[in-house]
Structures are given as C-alpha cells and as structure tokens.
Amino acid sequence: MALDRWIALILLGICMAYGYAAWFTMDGSLAPFMKRNPIWPSTFPKVLSLMGMVASLIILLGLEKSEAKEAEIDYRRLTEYKLGQAILLLGLMVAYALLLRPAGFIFSTSGFLIFGSFILGERKFHIMVPVSLAATFVVWYLVQEVLGIYLRPMPGFLGG
Template sequence: MALDRWIALIILMICMAYGYAAFFTLDVGLPPFMQRNAIWPSTFPKVLVVLAIACTLIILLGQGKGEAGPKEGDIDYRRLTDYKLGQALLLLAMMAGYALMLRPVGFLISTVAFLTISAMVLGERKLQYLLPITVLATGLVWYLVQQVLGIYLRPLPYFLGTGG
C-alpha cells in the first residue's frame, strides 16, 4: 500500500475515535434548555468528522495511480535523506520553542526572534530587509489582535512589568 494510503488509514482511525466522542459523548451532560437548540456544542466536531472520513475514504478507496514511480515534484519517501530534512526538523523544534517562550519572553520579542531566525534557517541572509519586515509584521499582528480584537497578548517579558 502506498504511503498516502497508510497515512489516510491512520487519519481514518483517529477520526473514528473522535467521531465516537462527537456523536455519543459530547452532548451527554447538556442542560435541558440546550437540548432543544438547533446547534449543539458537538455540531462542528460532527461536521469535521464526516468530512474527514469522506476525504480519507476517497484516498483509501481511490483507483491506483497506474504509474510505477513518482512523478516530477512528488516526494519519494524512499529518498528522504535527499531532502533538507534537517531544516524541517529544526523549524519544528523552533516552533515548539516559540510556543514555550511566548509567555515568558512576550509576544513582540519572541515573534521577531522566531521569524528572523526561521527565515535565516530557510536561507535569507539580508538582515537589512529581514529585520524591518519582521518587526513591522509582528507589530501589525500585535496591534490587530490587541487593539482591534481586544485579546490581550503580553507584548514584553514579565520583568519589564507589563502587567497580566
């Protein structure tokens, strides 16, 4: 079986477990006044489960590709060492580090650092362009989330006394 079908099979099993929870356990403790509503808290998970199961079944039951090898541009899982796997793993580790540093370091510093370092890992070397772009993008996102949406994001580290 091809790699995409194995992945689809794993996703199908996860969706079936999630679907069981969505259809049979999420709405058990609903108060009586909510049971008469047209939309329950489990409505969106149910829609997601149905769509995900349909997509995985299309992949699993789809016709064979008919070609022996991968086409140009396809990822060949037998030659994973030919790809830049180190960059991808480093970016994943950096994403986890960014998530851990977001609260103690603050949104502005951690986001500028993450965007700058990740762009350098991907090959950008012109800091005179990179730093202003990351600072501007980070400031714009912080302004939109903080001021427009009204969601508090700690902009700076704890020790600078930014509240929260």
C-alpha cells in the same frame, strides 16, 4: 495494502473517535439556553470529523488514484534534500512554543519570524527585521484589541 491506505485507515479511526466525541459527548454538557443556538461549540468538530472521514474513505477506496508515478521523496536519496533546514525549523517551532509565555508574544514571534527566514535563506536584514516586526505587531493588535483576547506582549520582568 499500501502505506497511504494504512495511514488513511488509522486516520479514519481517529476521525471516527473524534466524531463520536463531537456528536455524543460534547453536546450533553451544554447549558439549556445554548441548545437553541444554530451553531454549537461542537459544530466545527462535527464538520471536521465528517470531512476527515470522507477524505480517508476516498483514499481507502482508491478513488484518488491516477496513473502511477515516481515517488516525490525517495528515501534512498534523503541526504540530497535540505534536511538540516527542516530539522532547524522544527527545533525553532519547539523553541517558539516553549518561549511564548515566558518571553511574551512580541519577542518570541518576531524572533521566530526573523530566525525562521534566516534559516530559509533570507539575508536582507534591512527588509527581514521590519517586516517581521510589523507582522508581529499587526497580529498582536488584531488579537489583543480587535478580538479582545489577551496576549502577554512582553516578558513578565519588563511589565508584560
């Protein structure tokens, strides 16, 4: 069996376990007044598990196959790809996740956007920095003020 079918089989098992949890274990602990709602907290996990199972079955049954083509990523030519950029971006994502609480949302998100665009090759700092800061503040405002979800904007020692 091909690698994509093995991965689809594993994903099918994960989606089935996720679906079982969504259909049978999540709804049991609902409060009585929530059982009359049309949308429950388990609605999205149910839909997501069904979509995952359908996609996995399509790959397992080979319905997505067309004519055979050459592989897009050749593992023998791995050194020709921009592997350094990918590893640096993954490291930056880990650093962002670790710094989000201690450094605050504004510093960590704007730093992630600035350094990420620098890694990807952007060198126009006069455009990169204002766009990153504007995007960070817009997202923070929407989440904090519009949705009402608290995000620590600054580090604790700066009053965040």
